[in-house]
Amino acid sequence: MSRRVPLEGSFAAAEAAKMADVDVVAAYPITPQTHVIERMAEFINNGELKAAFIPVESEHSALSACWGASGAGARTFTATASQGFFLMHEVLYFVSGLRLPVVMVVSNRAVGLPANIWGDYSDAMSATSTGWLQVFAANNQEIFDFTLSAFRIAEDARVLLPFMVHMDGFTLSHVTEPVILPEQKEVDAFLPPYKHPYPFDVDNPTLYGTIATPATYSEIKKAQDIGIRGTLPVIKEVWNDFGKRFGRYHNPIDSYKTEGAKTLLVVTGGLSETAKDAIDHKRAQGEKVGLLTLHLWRPFPFEDLSKAVAGADNIVIFDRAPTLGGPTGPIIGEIKAALFDSHKNMKAAGILGAFCGRNLEVAEFEEVIDRGNAICKSGHQEMVETVGIRG
Amino acid sequence: MAKNQVRPNDLPTWQEASFGNILPYCGGAKEYRTGDWRTDRPVVDKSKCIKCGMCWLLCPDAAVVQNKDGTYEANLFYCKGCGICVRACPKNAITMVEEGA
Numbered sequence: 112m113s114r115r116v117p118l119e120g121s122f123a124a125a126e127a128a129k130m131a132d133v134d135v136v137a138a139y140p141i142t143p144q145t146h147v148i149e150r151m152a153e154f155i156n157n158g159e160l161k162a163a164f165i166p167v168e169s170e171h172s173a174l175s176a177c178w179g180a181s182g183a184g185a186r187t188f189t190a191t192a193s194q195g196f197f198l199m200h201e202v203l204y205f206v207s208g209l210r211l212p213v214v215m216v217v218s219n220r221a222v223g224l225p226a227n228i229w230g231d232y233s234d235a236m237s238a239t240s241t242g243w244l245q246v247f248a249a250n251n252q253e254i255f256d257f258t259l260s261a262f263r264i265a266e267d268a269r270v271l272l273p274f275m276v277h278m279d280g281f282t283l284s285h286v287t288e289p290v291i292l293p294e295q296k297e298v299d300a301f302l303p304p305y306k307h308p309y310p311f312d313v314d315n316p317t318l319y320g321t322i323a324t325p326a327t328y329s330e331i332k333k334a335q336d337i338g339i340r341g342t343l344p345v346i347k348e349v350w351n352d353f354g355k356r357f358g359r360y361h362n363p364i365d366s367y368k369t370e371g372a373k374t375l376l377v378v379t380g381g382l383s384e385t386a387k388d389a390i391d392h393k394r395a396q397g398e399k400v401g402l403l404t405l406h407l408w409r410p411f412p413f414e415d416l417s418k419a420v421a422g423a424d425n426i427v428i429f430d431r432a433p434t435l436g437g438p439t440g441p442i443i444g445e446i447k448a449a450l451f452d453s454h455k456n457m458k459a460a461g462i463l464g465a466f467c468g469r470n471l472e473v474a475e476f477e478e479v480i481d482r483g484n485a486i487c488k489s490g491h492q493e494m495v496e497t498v499g500i501r502g
Numbered sequence: 503m504a505k506n507q508v509r510p511n512d513l514p515t516w517q518e519a520s521f522g523n524i525l526p527y528c529g530g531a532k533e534y535r536t537g538d539w540r541t542d543r544p545v546v547d548k549s550k551c552i553k554c555g556m557c558w559l560l561c562p563d564a565a566v567v568q569n570k571d572g573t574y575e576a577n578l579f580y581c582k583g584c585g586i587c588v589r590a591c592p593k594n595a596i597t598m599v600e601e602g603a
Binding site: 208209210211271308309315316317318319320321323326327329330331333334337 | 513514515516517518519520521522523524525526527528530
């Protein structure tokens with residue numbers, strides 16, 4: 112029997128890693144990730160989980176230790192946030208380049224300066240092209256589900272890539288919600304043992320991390336890019352199997368009240384739950400609006416997006432990370448680019464807000480929809496269009 | 503192109519690129535002709551060489567080899583022409599000569 116227990120997002124992530132029976136945890140504490148790693152340390156200390164906990168002196172070392180552990184054939188887990196995520200940065204590329212299925216939970220947080228600890232996606236959006244598979248959770252159940260299924264996807268012989276699960280710092284990581292936990296034997300049946308095709312082996316030495324010249328680098332990068340894109344069917348297959356076993360089906364993009372919708376609001380992460388209330392209000396007033404929650408960020412679900420927006424006239428995209436001096440927000444830019452060629456008659460607007468833990472109320476999401484529709488109608492978009500920011 | 507050059511004609515396509523930058527064997531650097539990075543090559547005056555082995559010891563690329571008579575010279579397949587051996591030689595027996603000169 113599954114159990115329904117109150118868990119904050121950090122503990123939901125740790126429960127998933129524990130039930131996945133990870134072998135190695137290497138991490139360095141940083142707010143708001145700390146509870147994930149404290150809970151992992153407790154599990155190992157009290158004997159609930161047989162694993163090696165490697166305390167390290169920095170996030171750069173944390174992910175480097177994960178790289179070694181994963182290459183040696185260990186199921187490996189880590190977590191970080193914000194500045195720590197940035198200290199990991201060059202190692203992110205090495206882990207994906209070596210195709211090691213490390214699973215990492217990122218407790219999303221704004222980036223200094225100004226110094227801060229609260230949530231937005233400035234850290235996550237710095238990692239767009241690092242070669243990691245990436246998903247955004249919208250609630251604590253999704254944190255558990257995405258983290259658990261991340262191991263199965265990452266370790267699949269057709270994938271073998273690292274996986275990042277993003278959760279909103281504080282608003283998910285430190286907020287308690289009921290989470291349904293499966294039985295251990297159900298998890299064991301879902302998640303086969305990890306086997307890397309070329310594990311570190313002194314008897315059969317292999318060369319990890321080749322050098323590439325101008326004559327060979329481009330082919331390797333193209334293979335990596337196409338390889339990452341090719342994981343989408345496997346991700347869907349695993350999430351479908353997860354649904355059959357556990358009763359919860361996950362999708363690259365979730366649609367909410369999109370039937371007959373002429374305007375679609377696109378929101379990522381926990382604020383999409385608030386946006387649902389705004390959609391309810393708008394629908395009650397007879398407005399044809401719906402919500403798309405973007406979960407899968409890498410590989411980007413181009414076809415799913417195309418299907419999800421079918422029939423809509425206006426797309427209003429909400430983004431939680433500024434791209435200073437660039438094309439508005441990263442998700443806004445990406446969705447506009449994804450639809451540009453194939454949806455010539457569709458209008459799109461992008462609005463930024465909720466930086467560094469600033470909350471957005473239901474009424475403000477209604478404002479986002481109204482202003483987005485006005486932008487689509489007028490055809491004029493300010494480069495930096497914000498909501499909930501004074502002035 | 504000639505054998506053992508850096509860019510042979512049969513380089514892998516992207517479909518053939520190594521999985522995860524992993525080569526299922528070791529010692530691949532042996533195949534890599536770093537000698538064509540060189541602009542100047544070390545030339546040993548055997549009459550001055552006292553066979554002390556300092557050039558062999560200090561070569562950063564292990565590109566100095568010992569001859570049967572006990573003297574040393576550079577393996578030009580690997581020697582990058584850094585000139586450290588010239589500085590290391592206590593008898594000034596090694597000089598750098600411009601390639602092609």
